[in-house]
Amino acid sequence: MALQRFLCWRIAPLLLLMPCGFQCMSVRVLNEEPVHVIPGSSLVLQAQIEHGPLEEVSMVTWERESETGITPGKVTLATCAGKCAGTRPNGRVSLEQQGATLKIDGYSGADSGVYAVTVTDQAGAKTTAHCIVREYEAVHHVSVSINVSHSSLVCGEAWGTDPHFSWLHERVAITKAVGSVSKDGTTLFVSSSPICGHFTCMVSNKRGYSAATFTAAPCETEGKGTTVAVVCLVILLLFGGVLAFLLWRRHRYSNRGERLHEHLDDNI
The missing domain is CATH 2.60.40.10 (Immunoglobulins)
Known part of the structure; x- marks a missing residue:
């Protein structure tokens, strides 16, 4: 001790x-x-x-x-x-x-x-x-590229600080029917095949935002919808034209009958 x-x-x-x-x-x-x-x-x-x-x-x-x-x-x-x-x-x-x-x-x-x-x-x-x-840099030069083999779209941004990524399909937020987004938001895995329609990637931070759009072939649903609309419009125009012709013809014969009846009354 x-x-x-x-x-x-x-x-x-x-x-x-x-x-x-x-x-x-x-x-x-x-x-x-x-x-x-x-x-x-x-x-x-x-x-x-x-x-x-x-x-x-x-x-x-x-x-x-x-x-x-x-x-x-x-x-x-x-x-x-x-x-x-x-x-x-x-x-x-x-x-x-x-x-x-x-x-x-x-x-x-x-x-x-x-x-x-x-x-x-x-x-x-x-x-x-x-x-x-x-x-703190603003967002610059947003671009979207396609990876055909993986059915995915990749969004890139040049040098913005703390960029946040979000996706739209035909100007609407991505749903499960369209696809899923990676955790960092840079990649969109598309469910439908082939990839169709307009895909927009929006990148934002505290100083603003920028966007880029990838345009694929029109989706079949969009083509069918457009065709149906055109056919309906043509049918309506034809029906309207026929109806107008029948009304005009009826009105014409009606006027001719009235004039003939008046002529017979004058002769009597």
Whole structure:
């Protein structure tokens, strides 16, 4: 027992003299990466700073650099020291919650890149966390292609952020009789064979939507319906013409009989 106490008293000071001991300061960005921001709105990044009772935050620094690492290199956005009142170097950037929250108003494409938050303790030790920020892109270049061997239609979109896919057949939502849609919405498995009619894929996100239509041969039901309508129209026109002719003829003979009767009365 005495030996254990002796070892504890000897080891404890050594742990305290270590650079981090068992209580190193840590920082991480809470936002889910990558962060997509709509132009004109506000970018808000939140960091969580953890430290033990022996550490103190002396400075918090937020920086940004290109995602590709090309010039102009790192740009210091805001630095917070002491009580962390924060700085606003260009009127758009502010710090809150003792530097743990960075806010940039009026986001634009130039604000995209890799953001770094660096926390410095009282001994000058630094720890850094990173987060990728990108512009929220609108939907672009929607297209529909057919996979004949699998009786399916595939919808593609160029580079929109968080695209959502939906399908229409003849401007009506897809039913089980028409087919089924994959979980990600990009593929429509058509039940009928051969594929016929008009299929429209609509892709949307927070910035709008775009659509593309695949046109196959007319469905048989559509052809029959059109033929029946045309035949009915022709029959109605013929019937109407015959009826009009009979009425005209009856009216004509009726007038002729009246004139003949009047002529006989005059002769008498």
